[in-house]
Amino acid sequence: MKRFLVLTVGLLLLSLGSWIGWKTISRAQNRRLVLTGSSTIAPLAVEIGRRFEALHPGLRVDVQTGGSSRGIADARRGIADIGMASRRLKTSEKELLVHTIARDGICMVLHAGNPVSSLSDSQIVGIYTGKIQNWKEVGGKDAAIFVLNKAEGRGTLEVFLKFFGLENPSIHADAIVGDNEQGIKTIAGNPNAIGYLSIGTAEYDQKHGVPIKLLPSHAVQASTETLAAGTFPISRPLNLVTKGVPSGIAKTFIEFCQAKDVHDLIKAHYFVPATR
Amino acid sequence: MPEPSSIQKSAIRKRGQVGERLATLCVWAVALLVSLVFFWILIDLFLGGVRHLSLSFLFEAPRDAGRAGGIAPILVASLEIVAVCMLVALPIGIGTAVWLAEYAGDRNRLGRLVRRSLDVLASVPSIVFGLFGSAFFCLQLGLGFSILAGGLTLACMVLPIFIRTAEEGFRAVPQAYRLGAASLGISRTSTLFRILIPSALPALSAGFVLGVGRALAETAALIFTSGYVSRMPESLLDSGRAMSVHIYDLAMNVPGGNDNAFATALVLLLLLLLINASFAWISQHHLSHGASQS
Numbered sequence: 372m373k374r375f376l377v378l379t380v381g382l383l384l385l386s387l388g389s390w391i392g393w394k395t396i397s398r399a400q401n402r403r404l405v406l407t408g409s410s411t412i413a414p415l416a417v418e419i420g421r422r423f424e425a426l427h428p429g430l431r432v433d434v435q436t437g438g439s440s441r442g443i444a445d446a447r448r449g450i451a452d453i454g455m456a457s458r459r460l461k462t463s464e465k466e467l468l469v470h471t472i473a474r475d476g477i478c479m480v481l482h483a484g485n486p487v488s489s490l491s492d493s494q495i496v497g498i499y500t501g502k503i504q505n506w507k508e509v510g511g512k513d514a515a516i517f518v519l520n521k522a523e524g525r526g527t528l529e530v531f532l533k534f535f536g537l538e539n540p541s542i543h544a545d546a547i548v549g550d551n552e553q554g555i556k557t558i559a560g561n562p563n564a565i566g567y568l569s570i571g572t573a574e575y576d577q578k579h580g581v582p583i584k585l586l587p588s589h590a591v592q593a594s595t596e597t598l599a600a601g602t603f604p605i606s607r608p609l610n611l612v613t614k615g616v617p618s619g620i621a622k623t624f625i626e627f628c629q630a631k632d633v634h635d636l637i638k639a640h641y642f643v644p645a646t647r
Numbered sequence: 648m649p650e651p652s653s654i655q656k657s658a659i660r661k662r663g664q665v666g667e668r669l670a671t672l673c674v675w676a677v678a679l680l681v682s683l684v685f686f687w688i689l690i691d692l693f694l695g696g697v698r699h700l701s702l703s704f705l706f707e708a709p710r711d712a713g714r715a716g717g718i719a720p721i722l723v724a725s726l727e728i729v730a731v732c733m734l735v736a737l738p739i740g741i742g743t744a745v746w747l748a749e750y751a752g753d754r755n756r757l758g759r760l761v762r763r764s765l766d767v768l769a770s771v772p773s774i775v776f777g778l779f780g781s782a783f784f785c786l787q788l789g790l791g792f793s794i795l796a797g798g799l800t801l802a803c804m805v806l807p808i809f810i811r812t813a814e815e816g817f818r819a820v821p822q823a824y825r826l827g828a829a830s831l832g833i834s835r836t837s838t839l840f841r842i843l844i845p846s847a848l849p850a851l852s853a854g855f856v857l858g859v860g861r862a863l864a865e866t867a868a869l870i871f872t873s874g875y876v877s878r879m880p881e882s883l884l885d886s887g888r889a890m891s892v893h894i895y896d897l898a899m900n901v902p903g904g905n906d907n908a909f910a911t912a913l914v915l916l917l918l919l920l921l922i923n924a925s926f927a928w929i930s931q932h933h934l935s936h937g938a939s940q941s
Contacts, residue, residue, distance in 0.1 A: 380738075405792075410900050414712035417877060424878075433886050435792055435875045436896075450786070549905065639711065 404620050407435040408442015408455030411475065412609050415640045416455060419633050423624055430620060443467065446612050452621045454612040467612040472628040473642040476570045476606030477527045478593035480555070482562045483582035487511040490586055496535050498565060501543035506563065519554055519566030520544035527551075531567050534605045551641060558583055569641040570598050570606075598643045609642060689916070696913030699906045705914070709877050712901045713893060718911055720879040724794060724887025725863065727880060728873055731798025732862045733855065736805050740858075741851065743806075744813035745839060762811075769807035776804045777868035785872060792886035797873025804868055805858035812857060816850020817843060852930045859922055863915065866891040890915045 406416055413436045420432030437445075439456040443464055446454030460469060479490060487510055490498075497503035498516055507513045520542050521528035532539060548554040551572040558564045559581050570585070574595055577583050585593040589604050597603040617625055627633065634644045707717030743761070751758030780800025790796040820843055828838040844851070866889070874886035877893070888896075894911050897904030 410896075413875060414896070414901050417875075418712055421878075431878070433792065433874070433876045435871075435886065436900075437871060552903070 402429065402620060403431045403433060404453070404624055405433045405435065405451045406442075406453045406455055406611075407437055407445040407451040408612075409439040409457040409609070410436045411457040412455040412472075412611075415473070415609070415636060415642065416628075418636045418640075419628055420624075422633065422636070423627055426627075427620075427623075432624065443612060446614050449614060452613070453617070453625065456610045456612055458607055458610075460610070460612070464612075467614060468616060469608075470611040470613070470617075470625045470629065471608045471645040472611055472625075473609040473637045473645050474598050474601070474606050475527075475530065475609055475642050476593075476598040476603050477530050477567045478570050478573060478588065478603075478605065479586040480558055480566050480568050480573050481584045481586060482558055482564060483584050484562045485511060485584060488584075488586070489590075492535060492588075496537065499535070499537060499542050499544075512563075514563045517545045517561050517564040518543065519546050519548055519557055519564055521554070521567070522547050522549050527567065527569055530605060530607055555581060555583060570603070571595060571638060571641045571643055595643045599645060608645070692909060692913050692916060695906075695909035696911075699910040700913060704910060708879065709893075709907075712904070713877070713897050713907055714901060714903050715907075718890070718893065718907075718914065720877055721888050721890055721893045721911070722914070724873065724880050725890045727794045727883065727887065728797045728801065728869065728889055729859055729862045731795060731883065732801035732805060733859060735799060735802040736809055736858060737855070739802075740806055740809040740813055740854070741844075743810045744817055745843070747810070747814045748817035749839070749843070765807040765810055768803075769811070771804075772867075773804060773865055774867040776800055777871045779803070780868060781871040790884065792872070792874035792876070793884045794873050794880055794887045795883045797869050797887070797889065798883075800868050800872045801862045801865060804865070805862055808861065809854040809858045812854030813847065813851050816847035816854070819850065820846045849930045852926050856923055856926045860919055863889075863919060863922075864891055865889070866895050870895075 404420075406413075406420075413434050416432075416434045420434055423432055424430055435451070439458050442451065442454030442456050443460070444454075445451035446467060447464075454467070457475065460467060479495060481487060485506070487506065490509060494503065494509050498509075498518060499520075503509060504516060505513065506516055520539075521531070523539065528539070531537075546557060548557055548566070551569050554566045554568050555573065555576050558566050570593055573583060573585055573593075577585060587593055591597050591603050593603060598606055601608075611625055611628060613621060613625070616622075629645070631644075637644045704717040705722065706719050708720055709718060710716035747758055747761060751761075777800065780796060780803070784790050784796035784799050785792060788796075790799075824842050824846065825838060828842055833841070869889045870892050873889055873892075875888055875892065875896070876886035877888045878885075880887040890911055894908050894915070897908035897911065
């Protein structure tokens with residue numbers, strides 16, 4: 372009985388081991404590109420990776436998350452071929468090469484019928500912290516301001532909070548919305564509403580006749596052009612980072628990410644393709 | 648609920664009916680509240696997910712970052728991760744439990760040390776296991792982001808619960824069984840395989856189900872070990888996204904992913920209920936079968 376048991380377990384382990392070994396060898400036939408980092412970029416990178424795999428049979432693009440800092444650390448240590456970072460690099464990280472593939476930006480959005488045409492940063496902070504309650508305080512009609520905020524965990528919420536130096540608990544919102552489309556519908560249906568939205572979506576809907584108004588920031592007009600040019604202030608770059616000059620499939624992949632072929636994917640994720 | 652006897656009734660009257668009734672009410676209310684929470688979650692998931700659930704959802708690959716398409720590769724990866732986890736955890740777990748219950752007595756120093764460390768391990772947050780797995784299995788052993796690394800990390804996490812449940816199962820086997828077997832001259836190994844393990848089977852399967860449940864529901868331990876890749880896994884060394892990681896990503900990271908997050912959560916819940924029910928049935932069936940044989 373004992374001998375039989377030992378034999379069975381031994382055989383099982385042996386077959387498992389050889390199977391894993393065989394799989395390793397067979398896996399080595401597929402060339403593999405590993406990306407880690409920002410969870411903002413990851414869903415986009417997965418889609419670009421899928422298109423890239425279709426064009427290059429036998430090649431695998433593995434995308435992993437963990438945040439921008441992890442992407443930078445992994446690229447530095449060579450654990451990942453390419454790191455993903457949805458922020459500018461710090462001075463201590465400057466030895467890495469940056470390849471911007473897209474930009475993510477938000478702008479303040481009002482109903483098209485609202486006479487207010489611009490708001491300063493401090494006015495926006497006042498509105499969102501509840502110190503300014505009425506539109507007439509910022510040069511508009513005598514009507515209560517309806518403040519829209521984003522749900523926890525949204526990328527646009529992070530960008531908004533960081534730019535205006537706010538903490539989410541200090542915001543007095545009248546409504547919390549999830550995705551961009553929901554926010555646009557709410558603003559289009561309420562002349563006294565204010566919200567912030569991804570520029571790509573807001574511009575698209577405005578051009579398609581939805582009654583909304585995109586406010587400038589620091590006198591820069593909110594549009595995909597100013598965002599792509601990097602002049603619109605409330606934005607962040609979506610970067611791929613590499614340790615040294617990329618070569619081989621990493622180089623091909625980064626070039627593919629920056630090519631026109633993937634602009635539809637970038638726009639589908641509410642980002643703006645970077646112009647080189 | 649059985650009716651209290653007349654003696655109990657008079658005792659209740661003496662102590663003051665109001666207080667007693669109030670206590671009864673509280674106990675009932677709390678019990679109801681617990682099941683209310685469960686049904687609330689169930690109904691919420693069902694209402695949110697059932698519209699997006701279809702057969703093609705189970706057999707298609709995700710598209711558009713998971714907003715469209717199905718979860719086929721994610722379902723396969725989840726099951727592979729759980730299979731690796733339980734394949735590793737079962738032999739180690741049963742072995743340790745047998746040693747703890749049958750060989751190391753209550754006063755054995757090593758036994759106490761093992762028990763104490765298991766209890767500590769059982770209360771360690773899963774993200775710690777995730778970081779350990781990422782550092783040890785992925786980097787140190789060079790498995791990389793892979794289903795194998797994820798399954799092994801989960802095995803470390805599931806083992807403490809499984810071992811303690813199994814140990815209790817072995818301890819619950821009456822001492823008379825062991826003495827009877829010894830007096831018949833049956834070897835210790837045969838006693839273990841013919842008497843102890845079959846008798847402890849309900850506890851073993853309970854521990855197994857608990858382990859599978861914890862493994863299937865795990866997000867933090869898997870996001871850095873088995874990873875984020877939503878392609879159909881080709882081998883155990885491929886990275887594969889688990890269902891809970893997919894739900895987390897859709898709900899928190901992908902705008903417009905809520906609908907499919909609900910649908911995936913519903914599939915996960917149904918899968919767990921299915922596993923629970925089938926194990927309850929198996930152990931029931933085995934028990935009645937064994938009873939009729941002897």
